[in-house]
Amino acid sequence: MKExxxxxxxxxxxxxxxxxxxxxxxxxxxDLGDYSFPCFILAKxxxxxxxxxxxxxxxxxxxxxxxxxxxxxxxxxxFFINKxxxxxxxxxxxxKERKKEKKKGKTLVEFLGPNTNKPLHLGxxxxxxxxxxxxxxxxxxxxxVKKVNLYNDRGIHITKSMLAYKKFGKSKKxxxxxxxxxxxxxxxxxxxxxxxxxxxxxxxxLLKKWEEEDKETLAIWKKMNKWVIKxxxxxxxxxxxxxxxxYYESKIYKKAKEIIxxxxxxGLFKKRKDNAVIINLGKELGEKVLLRADNTSVYITQDxxxxxxxxxxxxxxxxxxxxxxxxxYHFKVxxxxxxxxxxxxxxxxxHLSYGMVTLPEGKMKSREGTIVDADxxxxxxxxxxxxxxxxxxxxxxxxxxxxxLKISLAAIKYFLLKVDYSKEILFxxxxxxxxxxxxxxxxxxxxxxxxxxxxxxxxxxPALNIINLTEQxxxxxxxxxxxxxxxxxxxxxxxxxxxxxxxxxxxxIFNEFYxxxxxxxxxxxxxxxxxxxxxxxxxxxxxxxxxxDVLEEM
RNA sequence: GCACCUGUAGCUCAGUUUGGAUAGAGCACUUGCCUCCUAAGCAAGGGGUCAGAGGUUCAAGUCCUCUCAGGUGCACCA
Numbered sequence: 001m002k003e004x005x006x007x008x009x010x011x012x013x014x015x016x017x018x019x020x021x022x023x024x025x026x027x028x029x030x031d032l033g034d035y036s037f038p039c040f041i042l043a044k045x046x047x048x049x050x051x052x053x054x055x056x057x058x059x060x061x062x063x064x065x066x067x068x069x070x071x072x073x074x075x076x077x078x079f080f081i082n083k084x085x086x087x088x089x090x091x092x093x094x095x096k097e098r099k100k101e102k103k104k105g106k107t108l109v110e111f112l113g114p115n116t117n118k119p120l121h122l123g124x125x126x127x128x129x130x131x132x133x134x135x136x137x138x139x140x141x142x143x144x145v146k147k148v149n150l151y152n153d154r155g156i157h158i159t160k161s162m163l164a165y166k167k168f169g170k171s172k173k174x175x176x177x178x179x180x181x182x183x184x185x186x187x188x189x190x191x192x193x194x195x196x197x198x199x200x201x202x203x204x205x206l207l208k209k210w211e212e213e214d215k216e217t218l219a220i221w222k223k224m225n226k227w228v229i230k231x232x233x234x235x236x237x238x239x240x241x242x243x244x245x246x247y248y249e250s251k252i253y254k255k256a257k258e259i260i261x262x263x264x265x266x267g268l269f270k271k272r273k274d275n276a277v278i279i280n281l282g283k284e285l286g287e288k289v290l291l292r293a294d295n296t297s298v299y300i301t302q303d304x305x306x307x308x309x310x311x312x313x314x315x316x317x318x319x320x321x322x323x324x325x326x327x328x329y330h331f332k333v334x335x336x337x338x339x340x341x342x343x344x345x346x347x348x349x350x351h352l353s354y355g356m357v358t359l360p361e362g363k364m365k366s367r368e369g370t371i372v373d374a375d376x377x378x379x380x381x382x383x384x385x386x387x388x389x390x391x392x393x394x395x396x397x398x399x400x401x402x403x404x405l406k407i408s409l410a411a412i413k414y415f416l417l418k419v420d421y422s423k424e425i426l427f428x429x430x431x432x433x434x435x436x437x438x439x440x441x442x443x444x445x446x447x448x449x450x451x452x453x454x455x456x457x458x459x460x461x462p463a464l465n466i467i468n469l470t471e472q473x474x475x476x477x478x479x480x481x482x483x484x485x486x487x488x489x490x491x492x493x494x495x496x497x498x499x500x501x502x503x504x505x506x507x508x509i510f511n512e513f514y515x516x517x518x519x520x521x522x523x524x525x526x527x528x529x530x531x532x533x534x535x536x537x538x539x540x541x542x543x544x545x546x547x548x549d550v551l552e553e554m
Numbered sequence: 555g556c557a558c559c560u561g562u563a564g565c566u567c568a569g570u571u572u573g574g575a576u577a578g579a580g581c582a583c584u585u586g587c588c589u590c591c592u593a594a595g596c597a598a599g600g601g602g603u604c605a606g607a608g609g610u611u612c613a614a615g616u617c618c619u620c621u622c623a624g625g626u627g628c629a630c631c632a
Contacts, residue, residue, distance in 0.1 A: 028575060038574060040613085050612090076575065115632070152632055249632080276630065284557080292630045299632050328558065329627055355559085356626080363625090388594070407594085418580095419567065422559075424625070426566070435594050437580040438567085445594050453591050493571080501568065504579080515587095515596045522591095532591095554594070 001086055001481075004066050005035055005079055012060055014045060030474065033071065033078030034086075040075055050075035083474055084466045087531075090481040091464060094534040101142030105317035108146050108310060109135045112236065112243075113323070116153040116228040117161040118183035120235050121364065122357050122372035122427060123324065128241050129416040130354055131322040132547040133496035140545060141491040146244040146314060150306065153225050154250040159206040161186035162220050163199065166206075168192075177375065179231025182224050190367050211296065235374050240409065240547060245313070249302060256297040256305035259341075260290055268340050279340075285333055303334050304341075311345040318348045320494070325353040325422070352494055355424040357416075372427065381408040381433050388435060403551060410440030410548045417546050418500040438504050440548055443539065446507040446514075448554040450536040453519050454529065462529035472513040476531060479506050483538050487545065496546060503542040510535050 006020045013020070020037070027036045039050040039057070046053060054072035061070050061077075069080035111131025114120060131147065139145045152158075164185040174181035193199050209217040260277050263269035269277050269290060277291035290301050310319060321331065331351035338346035356363065357372075364371045385404040389395065395403070411433050418438065419425050426432075435441040469477075486502035489495075519528040540550050 022572070025574090032575075036575085040574065043612085074575070113632090155632055157632065278630095286628080289630045294630090296630090298630060302632090324626095325559070326626060332558095353559090358625085385594095392592085392594085423567090424560075428566085431565080431581075434581075437594095439580085439594080441594055442580095445592080449592060449595085456591055497568085501579095504568095508579085511595060512597095514591080518591065520591050554592075 001066065001081055001089070002035065004064070005037070008061055008067065009037060009057075012057060013042065015041070026478075027076070027078060030471075030478075032073055032076070033069075034081045034083075034478070035079045037077040037079070038075060039077060043075075083469050083477070086481070087466050087469060087473070087477045088464060090477050091530050091534045094480060094483075094537055095530070101140075103144050104142040105144065106146070106314060107138050107143045108148055108314055108316040108319040109138070109322065110148045110150065110319065111322035112149045112241075113152060114149075114232050115157055116151055116182075116225045116232075117158050117186045118228070118366070119177070119179040120232055120374040122374060122377060123364070125239065125374050125377070125412060126354065126357050126416045126425065127322055127324070128236060128239055129413045129547060130352070130421050130496060132241055133413075133417055133499070133545060134320065134322065134352065134494055136545050136547060137487065137490050137494070137496065137499065140487060140541075143318075146316075147242070148310065149243045149246045151225075151229065151246065151248045153229075153248050154210065154221075154253060156203065156207050157186075158221070158225075159203050159210060160189040162217075162224055163203050163206050164189040164192065165224060166220065174227055177231050177234070178227035179229075179235070180373075180375070182228045182231075187366065187369075235378075238378065238405075239374075240549070247306065247309075252305055252309065253297055253302050255309075256302045257291065257295075259305045259308060260297075260301065263290070263337075263341060266341065268337075279337060281333065281336055285329075285336060288333055288337075300330065300334055300337070303330075304338060307334075307338060307345065307349065308343065311343070316345065316348065318350065319345070320350045320352050322352045322354065325355055327351075328353055350494075352421065354421040357425045357427050360426065360428050372429070378408060378412065381411055384408070384433070385411070385435070385441075403554065406549050406551055407435070407441050407444060407554070410444050410543075411435060412440070413546060413548055414440030414443065414500060417496045418504070420497045421495060441554075443503055443507045443543055443548070444551050445554050446510050447536060447539050447543070447550045448552065449514060450510065450532050450539070451552050453532050454536065457520050457525065457529055459525060459529060462526040462533075464527060464530045466527050467524060470517055472509070472516045473528075473531060475509050476513050476535065479509050480534055480538055483542070486542075490545070499542055499545045503539065503546065506535070506539060506542065510539070 002021065002024060005024060006017050009020050010017050023041065024035055024037055027033050039053040042053050043050040051072070051074050054075055054077045057077050058070050058072040063070060066082050066085055067079055068082050071078050071080070109131055111127055112124060114124065135145045135147050161182050165182070168188060169185060189199070206217060210221060260269060263279070264277065269279050272278050274293040275295070276289055276293040278287055278289050280287050288300065289298060291297055307319065310316065323331065328351070331353070335346065335349050335351070338349065358364070359370060359372070361370065382404045385407045386400055389400055389404060415432060416425065483502070486498060490498040517524070517528060519525055519532060522528065543550055
């Protein structure tokens with residue numbers, strides 16, 4: 001429909017079609033028209049008042065069977081489309097089988113990156129929600145996407161829980177979810193450290209032993225890492241996440257040094273007096289150590305190597321790191337160094353920097369016990385959902401379990417995705433997770449309602465013949481027609497919140513329609529069934545892009 | 555101190571990328587709607603110096619400058 005308007009305009013207006021496309025907007029109220037073209041830009045070109053231009057154009061442009069009316073309202077040229085044919089085209093287009101987009105290129109999405117000393121928390125849930133959603137949006141638009149994870153499974157923070165376990169664990173085996181079991185020792189380390197500051201040195205010694213590959217130390221490390229990873233995997237599988245490949249820091253941290261030699265050869269890196277290797281990145285980024293005096297590599301060195309390794313593994317066209325904004329500086333430095341090293345992939349790296357999840361009392365702190373644990377949160381929300389279900393109907397235990405998990409995950413994911421990723425999210429345990437209004441369950445509910453209509457109608461193959469259209473039907477058709485644009489926008493901005501906002505607006509309009517326009521046994525049943533079907537398909541796709549599953553009944 | 559990010563209704567957020575018609579939702583609050591396809595819903599109502607000040611422009615929540623407030627980073631931790 002837009003194309004028709006563009007073609008019409010391009011005959012009378014000295015602008016490229018692309019420019020016209022950019023300018024066309026949707027008026028704030030449908031009384032004004034369906035599409036509009038603001039004439040301000042032409043005012044300079046023609047040296048005339050934009051209102052005059054609009055009214056002249058409104059006389060020149062000819063209406064057709066698709067464009068019924070063209071009216072100038074002030075400086076805007078407003079188009080009224082033939083709503084019946086627009087409705088037919090839109091619905092047909094949606095109900096048609098979707099051709100798969102051609103593969104555009106290979107994109108790696110790295111997310112999660114857990115430490116193997118404690119269970120996942122709410123921050124990880126945001127990370128995974130964004131990572132999964134971005135991956136799906138990319139894939140939907142034709143990218144060949146691979147999801148990768150990295151376990152930060154070595155280092156001073158890992159030996160903390162090991163040390164506490166050695167001292168106080170008495171070789172016990174996990175008596176609860178194993179990542180929580182290990183996490184308790186991590187917390188215990190912090191507590192004991194206050195009483196006994198000497199532990200910090202003990203911890204350093206333990207790390208040294210690990211680096212020297214002391215057998216006993218490696219055995220504890222392996223055992224505890226296995227426990228944590230098992231627990232973490234359980235959580236992210238429950239959350240609906242899968243990775244194509246998982247990397248382990250412990251397996252690469254020694255090899256990371258290879259990259260240092262390359263930099264020295266190229267004259268980029270320099271040896272300091274004490275034998276540490278450094279790079280000077282000028283005033284803005286400063287001096288960075290890349291290899292310690294004791295010849296061990298640091299975090300950034302491993303990331304440098306890992307980027308190279310991933311390029312070897314996948315020959316990606318793009319690598320997107322989903323990492324919190326506390327690491328903005330780190331990624332600036334990382335990309336800068338890889339650029340200086342002149343690696344071919346270095347220009348295709350991108351940091352999707354998302355904001356922290358904070359609590360009303362501030363940042364989550366493990367020391368103060370204010371960490372919102374992922375497993376606990378999911379369980380709590382699921383229990384709330386169970387109560388809601390039980391209020392409504394009697395179901396088997398199995399069915400309650402099934403539905404409550406999907407609904408609670410929808411509530412959590414949607415809560416984390418509806419806010420622009422770059423912004424901080426305030427999580428208020430009392431208020432944040434609810435099931436009404438702009439929430440995941442509201443969207444699932446609209447889907448279930450649509451499904452219920454289709455199930456209950458006796459007409460199984462409704463014909464698409466439109467007699468006349470109500471205001472709500474027009475609104476719904478228009479919103480449905482904007483799905484493609486919404487996805488494209490989410491793709492180019494890598495922003496799931498755009499999809500979330502679209503989904504909510506769509507569901508809202510559907511619910512208005514639901515109340516205003518009865519489907520079953522109405523004169524318009526055939527057409528309305530088509531409309532409901534189209535809605536069902538689009539809302540399902542939108543929710544899929546957010547990583548949210550639909551329910552046929554709720 | 556330096557760098558980056560944020561500031562829109564009581565609360566949580568859209569809208570700022572690319573300036574354009576009357577600044578929108580949700581929650582909370584007040585009312586109405588289940589003999590009607592699922593009330594996790596719908597309808598109506600009150601609630602705004604778009605942090606502040608200047609500037610650019612025919613036009614600024616949106617662009618520029620400064621100020622104020624909050625957050626994050628500035629590790630040979632990962």
